[in-house]
Amino acid sequence: MEGREFKDAVFEQFARVASAFASPKRLEIVDLLAQGPRSVESIAAQTSMTVSATSRHLQVLRNAGLVTSSRDAQRVVYRVADLSVVAAYRALREAAEARIAEVRQLAEAFFGEVDGAEPLGVEELLERSGRGDVIVVDVRPAEEFAAGHIAGAVSMPLADLTERIADLPSDATVVAYCRGPYCVLSAEAVRRLRAAGVAAQRVEAGIDDWRRAGRSLEFGAA
Amino acid sequence: MEGREFKDAVFEQFARVASAFASPKRLEIVDLLAQGPRSVESIAAQTSMTVSATSRHLQVLRNAGLVTSSRDAQRVVYRVADLSVVAAYRALREAAEARIAEVRQLAEAFFGEVDGAEPLGVEELLERSGRGDVIVVDVRPAEEFAAGHIAGAVSMPLADLTERIADLPSDATVVAYCRGPYCVLSAEAVRRLRAAGVAAQRVEAGIDDWRRAGRSLEFGAA
DNA sequence: CTCGTAATCACGCGAATACGTGAATAGGAT
DNA sequence: ATCCTATTCACGTATTCGCGTGATTACGAG
Incomplete structure (x- = not known):
């Protein structure tokens, strides 16, 4: 594999992760899951979304490897995959704080x-x-x-x-x-x-x- | 402003930053700019893009506050806005490394x-x-x-x-x-x-x- | 002033994404 | 076995995004 192909492939993967973060609702979900594991329904309630939309967002996060899910009886419980995910969320938040005046105003x-x-x-x-x-x-x-x-x-x-x-x-x-x-x-x-x-x-x-x-x-x- | 409105507004801003990162080419640009300031043309050459596409990506990054530009004679020189941007890029990269098997394989x-x-x-x-x-x-x-x-x-x-x-x-x-x-x-x-x-x-x-x-x-x- | 270089803008096409609604599925509980 | 609940899937539409081509603007050199 040549240099350019390698770069394209690698940055493509990085972008997968960034794209998963690139939605207000998904960021809110990550923020919540950073507190602890939760079921789909409870995430939906906390974030003012329909269960169906929540489920879809969770799948996007899971495809990007940012959250994992496991079954607990009828419930499917989601959690953040590891602390690197929380760290990335935090770093994005801090960059937004530093760079976007609206954040500070709000x-x-x-x-x-x-x-x-x-x-x-x-x-x-x-x-x-x-x-x-x-x-x-x-x-x-x-x-x-x-x-x-x-x-x-x-x-x-x-x-x-x-x-x-x-x-x-x-x-x-x-x-x-x-x-x-x-x-x-x-x-x-x-x-x-x-x-x-x-x-x-x-x-x-x-x-x-x-x-x-x-x-x-x-x-x-x- | 009520809690829900505030949350929506704030996470919207965080998502602005994440969206700016959510493109392989823009990540590559940030990676480059983390090394030092560069002109549009030189970024285009390094990333195998047309100048026009590069310029557009740079504007997206600038709208999100991640890079700044200044004129140096005919050239427009871009640079990362501050180290929080590099930190966020790094955190995203590290999350990708930890969570995406393809990155390790590549x-x-x-x-x-x-x-x-x-x-x-x-x-x-x-x-x-x-x-x-x-x-x-x-x-x-x-x-x-x-x-x-x-x-x-x-x-x-x-x-x-x-x-x-x-x-x-x-x-x-x-x-x-x-x-x-x-x-x-x-x-x-x-x-x-x-x-x-x-x-x-x-x-x-x-x-x-x-x-x-x-x-x-x-x-x-x- | 005119030319050349650097950068940006305008247009347009095809691909991907968001999101609502409603149907389908998977497990337990009875 | 059947019902109930939690979750996921499927479909349709509106929107946004990526990127190439070519026109346009900004600036300095001669």
Whole structure:
């Protein structure tokens, strides 16, 4: 095989992977699956798609080797194939952040009022939880909490948050995290906590940032 | 703006970036530009495309914010917008390597005979050049050498290699590098060097790996 | 000013993709 | 065996993309 043929063949394969990422809905699916395995139906619900469209997108991702599926009784469960996939998603996201002004504008518009100056990063989170003066709350669905969460965090899914605010010490300071920098759950949680008079802040990091920082995860239900 | 709208808008932007990467030819262009700035015509020549097709691809990349252009007399020179773009390209490549069997097969078929067991990585290269028992040769075009090369390397573009083999000490051991793991230049160089009786090995790392490893670069012509 | 070179634009064809709707299939549960 | 649920497949249409050809614009040299 000559140089040009080889190049064409290799870049063709790279493009297969990039094409699989090249759809907003598929990126959203990868973002979700980075939190843990999920069934088609539950992915469809989370992403506001029909089951059929979701299934099709998942097949595209599977053909590109980015996700794998396995059967669990009636359900087909999808998961990311390995961490290189999450890393590629993250790198794309970071390039978009750096290069596309709209991304920064959107984030500022949506998170600006909640975050005030800056949301917490992994380091600040560690520091503050090390001092023991904050409660770290995971506001993702219980399913995702069970699939891996920050060591020491309390599960308080957004859906149940309102009724569970009463469980918190009234003088508590809460830091809420969810799926990552563009996940809306923690922002909404912070709004509701503050409305209830609880001091609260959003953490920008998600479970993948935590893992990448080499910090320990815990598994299983609360 | 509600959660769903925000998500849709944000992932739409991420997909813009991914779509720009989702073409073999554009990936090849990014690979090239990661070596240094280039004019449209020279990109067209390197990638076996017409100038017109190249120009169009470059515009797609520019619309996605991945490259920038500036005029230099008659020429328009393109360059990668920043290192997050190279990082994203690298992450995509690594995901493809990890997940697509064809990539490994192609690489094995093309590089297998040249590399023997394993090509050198950044670490081995450092170690061996530290011992001073090898000559590090950069076989990329002189233009790319000038735009940044491994400190201490000798420029010997593939095109001139045959006539310059005589300049090498006959007992030399050469390690050749080029643009990165899928660049064919160093493989071809190693074949020719060995055919001329010179001990030679290929380095898999390219200039971007070297930079990421925090090693120093040199600039300017040989 | 005119010429030549570099780059971009305009048009058009064929291929690939997205997505909705509804039918078909695969496993368990009864 | 039959029903139910979760998932996948098939089909049709609208849209987008890739790329070649040839015209057009931008700039500098003579």
